Amino acid sequence: MTIFSEATAVTSLGEGRYRAGLDEAFGFETRPGGPVVLNGGYLMAVLMRAAVAESSHAHPVSTAVNFLRPGLPGPAEVVVERRKDGRTASMLRASLVQNGEALLDALVTTGTLVPAAKPVYLGEAPAPMPAPEDCPTRGRERPKKGFPANVDMRFDPAVMGWLDGSPTGRPEMRAHVRLAGGDHPDPYVVALAIDSLIPVVTNAGFPGWSPTVELTWHLRTLPAPGWLTVHGTGRMVSEGWCDEDVEVWDAAGNLVAQSRQLARAARTRE
């Protein structure tokens, strides 16, 4: 049992209600010693565990989430409604609730994927990446606790010039991702990875916090053991809204997942 699987575990309370304990192990301090805000992918993973437990299929093939409020460490509940049970897919609605307020509202579709599927690729291969050992971790000087301690991220050096005031000028961010000390990803680790990147608009000259408003992701194949590689791009910034697309590839070279999110961004470019 990894720290992550413990931190995302849910316990059925019956009638579609699940108890969860949101864990600061997957959060960030908003300032040194200040309140901890939890990673959005972590919150999705907690919600998805309850939705899949309630479903007649094994895998979360589609998850669409509205992010209403930030999640804080402590007790929470997932409320799941079964909306359709099908032979190929089942559909559910789920909400992650804390202190009586919804943090996340989600639509989940589950299906049953098979290991070692043979996908037919129709688009371009992703940009090549240096190996994890040739990629820096972010923020060498940051305290190693919470998310940075529990999620091992190795950023492509080609997209990290923004740390020294030299963004690439394009909306892009890329990293290898795994749980610290663990390299057997499952769909919940993929949920964590898909929302783990620094905002792609950072490289396009829109610095600062970029809170996710809506994120939808599709699980396309089951991940092979090893690192996940996460490729982020974007299309447009307009009226303080930006989009971000992320693809997750596995160590066997398969496209595991695709996401798009709509987020808030700085209104003016630096």
Added chain:
Amino acid sequence: MTIFSEATAVTSLGEGRYRAGLDEAFGFETRPGGPVVLNGGYLMAVLMRAAVAESSHAHPVSTAVNFLRPGLPGPAEVVVERRKDGRTASMLRASLVQNGEALLDALVTTGTLVPAAKPVYLGEAPAPMPAPEDCPTRGRERPKKGFPANVDMRFDPAVMGWLDGSPTGRPEMRAHVRLAGGDHPDPYVVALAIDSLIPVVTNAGFPGWSPTVELTWHLRTLPAPGWLTVHGTGRMVSEGWCDEDVEVWDAAGNLVAQSRQLARAARTRE
């Protein structure tokens, strides 16, 4: 008042419930003289009218939908729950229900966009398209009623060789779209346009029906008068699941909307 605005109109019944009348004008006969199944974008537009009516903002900036069951012409109801009212965005859940069964479950985020915004584009421009008058309508021999009579679509001839047994081999589909006799698109016409294309996998050798399971789309700018131009692409087919990305551009050259859907596809390539 256009046929489309009449066919998508909703009437408040109070407490978040709205009455709708689903109109065969935006459906397809499943066989000549057979039952009519309604277009998914049309059903989204009906649901979105109720969600926006219930919201404190004017525009549906994000709509994520699970498609549970096909919609048939006749009475229906939209049930909307306000989940968060914010200064920048409001979030709602909405379901389109017919004969006591949910057809669509949705998460809607509304915001307030301004006309003539100045977006910053970060990706590539779309492929150039021939002018509408140089693009054929689909299916010259089909009876002109329902959707084909009420939605004027002009397909890029470069992607229509599949009609004569010569698909391009790539997942692509492109068309100019407008309401028949009308060229003043609004966000609801964009919802219709974004789900109007022939499946992109048709050109990649996966023929046949490709029912949408989940579709999320983001409204990025308000559309200018004139034709909408719809560009569809895809990434992968695996285990009978395919993805489809659609961008909608307007006559002023702005990216109006982006969507991705997860759909079912033929399991084997022709």
